Amino acid sequence: MLPRGIQNVDLSNIPVARAAYDGAMSAEPINPPPRLLMGPGPINADPRVLRAMSAQLVGQYDPAMTAYMNETMELYRGVFRTQNEATLLVDGTSRAGIEAALISLLEPGDVVLVPIFGRFGHLLREIAERAQADVRVIEREWGTVFTPSEIEAAIIEHKPKLLAVVHGDTSTTVAQPLDELGELCRKHGVLLYTDATASLGGNTFETDQWGIDVVTAGLQKCLGGPSGSAPITLSAAAVDVVNSRKSVEAGIRAEGDAVSAHPVRSNYFDLGQILDYWGPRRLNHHTEATSMLYGARECARLLVEEGLPNAVERHRLHGAAMVEGLRALGFEIFGDQSVRMNNVVGVYIPDGIDGDAGRATMLEDFGIEIGTSFGPLHGKVWRVGVMGYNTRRDAVLTTLAALENVLSRGGVTVTSGAGVGAAVDFYG
Amino acid sequence: MLPRGIQNVDLSNIPVARAAYDGAMSAEPINPPPRLLMGPGPINADPRVLRAMSAQLVGQYDPAMTAYMNETMELYRGVFRTQNEATLLVDGTSRAGIEAALISLLEPGDVVLVPIFGRFGHLLREIAERAQADVRVIEREWGTVFTPSEIEAAIIEHKPKLLAVVHGDTSTTVAQPLDELGELCRKHGVLLYTDATASLGGNTFETDQWGIDVVTAGLQKCLGGPSGSAPITLSAAAVDVVNSRKSVEAGIRAEGDAVSAHPVRSNYFDLGQILDYWGPRRLNHHTEATSMLYGARECARLLVEEGLPNAVERHRLHGAAMVEGLRALGFEIFGDQSVRMNNVVGVYIPDGIDGDAGRATMLEDFGIEIGTSFGPLHGKVWRVGVMGYNTRRDAVLTTLAALENVLSRGGVTVTSGAGVGAAVDFYG
Incomplete structure (x- = not known):
């Protein structure tokens, strides 16, 4: 018997009938078809992560919740392989973490160097441009990476405040070697940021040993969770930059609290404020996305348990x-x-x-x-x-x-x- | 027998011992204490929402996923009481929705009027200031609201592009009546944005009938879900403003695609790009936070079923x-x-x-x-x-x-x- 031919099926849009808003719509309960997700991510979540996310909520300053936050920080120190105190979650997808890092580190006019070797290098450029940084790029054919000397030459030419580079770019499947870049950056007085969304957990990644100042990630690749939470870690030097721009929010500001003349151009992504929420002051900022935190914590537990x-x-x-x-x-x-x-x-x-x-x-x-x-x-x-x-x-x-x-x-x-x-x- | 006295217990910080990152940390599985959350939110999630969130993931362009996205849009039209095509989710907490709305509508120098009668009015001011808008405020004692004529007088004085007002402010428990503001805004050629995070689902809210251009919300109050997803709806007039600033992302831009000279100062919160992801083009932006979408969809199903x-x-x-x-x-x-x-x-x-x-x-x-x-x-x-x-x-x-x-x-x-x-x- 001959197999059925291959049909071209539109994977993108299934039309849903519009109903008047007075109750006519009755969507069925969530019941997704079983899929084995072997693409570049998102992939299937580990069932342990989904079970953790099904736990009931607690209040945002409940002792159980603040303990979970502190444990999550510690677990992600293990995942990022760092001693950075400032290791936490940004509440959004992996690009929320990228934007929080770039917009908190870069002021308008700051020079940032972005080596581009795939789609997500273009994304770093775009986010930095929107932050009104002075963006300099070097480009490489997709499927290849830069040598450290190519990057050093560009650093010498452009004298950036920040080198922003993707580690593994799923669009090309390759990873930029980072092990020499931290030393290069320190030699030239440059901060180093990297997007490790696609690589973290599945490829050697050594935040402290490689001397990387800021790293961001997401759950939906090697961490085995759903998209929607962005782990981030910042070195003391990066925290200094972030805190130099911090203003305590007007609605909760107390006598003597910081007010910056050059604040981060975002409230949601102001890492100074987010650090105050995760830190000992516990200053109210957003309401932590509790279920995503439960999931992110379990992703890290899985990896730290395994080693x-x-x-x-x-x-x-x-x-x-x-x-x-x-x-x-x-x-x-x-x-x-x-x-x-x-x-x-x-x-x-x-x-x-x-x-x-x-x-x-x-x-x-x-x-x-x-x-x-x-x-x-x-x-x-x-x-x-x-x-x-x-x-x-x-x-x-x-x-x-x-x-x-x-x-x-x-x-x-x-x-x-x-x-x-x-x-x-x-x-x- | 005398009852035990009331002790002052610090609810905010439980110290967790720091461990070296080579595997010493072993946090326990998530197992929160049972709580009845009767504060101003977050509150307990409806178990149906948690069950929906425990479903396994599908790919971001799976027909099942795009159908869930379309159904979520339709369900939230029912919740917001609107026919707005542009009704979707922003992937973040409720203040992510607020920032997406304000930063996509306001360009630097645009005049925005913010009536402040509680903490979240201060937040709207802060977010608009960071967007470098020209922010004008009127203030009222906490626990009171403005009369329509007070707001109209301020509109006449300040001639704003946008009136940005909180509906229910949990910090003061009161809600600003909005039913006359839409007509006022149309009369004076002003766009109307409102933050309905605290009120939506538990108080009468009529987006179309009241003539509100943009509304944002969150799941963690009357919608019965966890924080981490921000439903939003935009009128055709608001969509025009947003789309006039749209650039298609460089990494996926095709011949003839839009490039704006005055783009939104954020990639993550660029509602024009987010609408292209939720719309028929399905242009890749962030990876939708699938589990949060499952939860947000179930929150809306609960309300639409009930009416x-x-x-x-x-x-x-x-x-x-x-x-x-x-x-x-x-x-x-x-x-x-x-x-x-x-x-x-x-x-x-x-x-x-x-x-x-x-x-x-x-x-x-x-x-x-x-x-x-x-x-x-x-x-x-x-x-x-x-x-x-x-x-x-x-x-x-x-x-x-x-x-x-x-x-x-x-x-x-x-x-x-x-x-x-x-x-x-x-x-x-």
Whole structure:
């Protein structure tokens, strides 16, 4: 029997009938279809994280809540591998953390250097431009990274206050090596910020050892949680910058409290105020997103229990098994493999296969999501993620089996069982 | 036997020992103490909301996800009582919604009028100042509200682009009547924004009928969810303002896409970009906070199922019962009762009772949280909330019984059962 052909299904928009607002709408309870999310993130949340998030709320100054906040700070020190006191959560998605960092560190006119090697470098540039910083960029072809000497040359040329660089950029699957940049930055008196959303937990990341001043992340990649909370850590030097711009909010200001002449251009992202909320003064700012904090705390517990080096090794192992299987299916791997993140693999879509249609078949017939690509890679590259809760042998093998079927139904010649077999052999 | 005396317990900080980051920290699983949250919010989440949030994730462009997003838009049209197409969620706490609204509507130098009658008016002022708007304020004693003619006089004097006013301010328990302001604003060519975080779902709120251009809210008050998602609705006129400033993000910009000369000073809060993510183009912006969306959707389902007028009546009934009980316990009620929100009551703390110690006893001995106050009311007024999931007869009566005990242990003369009895009589 011939397999059913691959159909092109629009994944983006399902129209929902408009109803008058007087009660006609009756949406069903949340009951999502089972999916194995093997794209570049978000991925499936660890069930332990979802269980933590289902706990009932407590008040925002309840002793239980402030204890949870303090424990969350300590746990994320473990995840970030830092002794930074200022280690906490920003209440929003990973780009909320990025914006909080950049808008709190940069004043209008400040020079910031952004090395761009993928989509999220463009995002750093855009956020810094909106903060009215003087943004200087250097660019690299997608799939490659910068050498430290290229970055040092740009630092010498532009004399930035801040170097803002993405660690792992899911859009290209590669990670900029950071281990020499902290020393470079200190040598030239530059602050160093990095976005580790895609890499943290699945790749070696050493905040203190590498000398990084500010790091932000998100839960929806290697941390195994849902999007919506942004862990952040700041060095003492970064805290000094942030606090130099702090004003205590007018509605709760007391005699002698700080009022800055050059405040952060955002209240929600003013890290000085957020630090006062997480710190011993407990000054009221936003109402902490309690359920997201429960989830973020559990993400960190999972990683700290396992040990960060073990979590990195888990991602390396299963990511490498996926690569072996993909190669055995005949896929050409995208990007400089010497700097590929453990948790995302890019593959060129084979001739004769429509990228969106292949992804639709993966989703419809196997319940498996793999990723499309942005910018110069759009339509040419699929991205396959192996991260967080889905860093498992069964997830890798199931994805390879489904991909083999999509290739063969699309007319690509493949040996039956080649992908799964290569991965099984690799696991040994 | 004499009751145990009231002790002053610091509710704010529980020290947690610092551990080295190499695995020494082992926090326990999330297991919060049972609390009945009868303060000004956050309050207990409806268990249906927590169950919805415990559902597994799907990809951000999964047909199930985009359908959930569309359904959430439609459900919040029902909650806001509007036909506005632009009805969606901002991923952050309620003040994220406020900042998204103000920073997207206001350009540097734009005149905005902020009537201040409590803490959250000060917050609107602060956020608008940080957006470098030309902020004009009028102020009223806490516990009172403005007349429409006072506001019209200020509009005539200041000729603002935007009138930004809080609806219900939990800091004072009262709500600014808005039903005449839309017409006033149209007459003078002014946009109208209101923060309905504290009032929505528990008090009559008619976005379209009242002619309000932009409304923002949060889940943690009458909507019965956790903090962390900010529903927002924008009129066509507001969408025009927002879209006139839109730039498509550089990393995903296509030929012919908009690039603004005066972009919003934030990427995360750029409502033009966020609308493109929620709209038919589905342009990638942040990764939607899926679990929070599940929760926000369920909050709206609860209210739309009940019917908004019924939900408001529920809040009116149980709020009034609480007032009857508090009066029978001898409490003097704070603020202009003709404009009090249904869902929060302020009471003067009786002579001889230490406010913080009384609250600590409520929490320690009864597991019940009531609220302190900010600014001029600090130390003088307790705030008791009756909202969302806790808008229940048993929650009202239990709180009254516990408060009677705190008063009598503090030396205040009360008749046994007076508070509960008055509330029971009121329920009839």
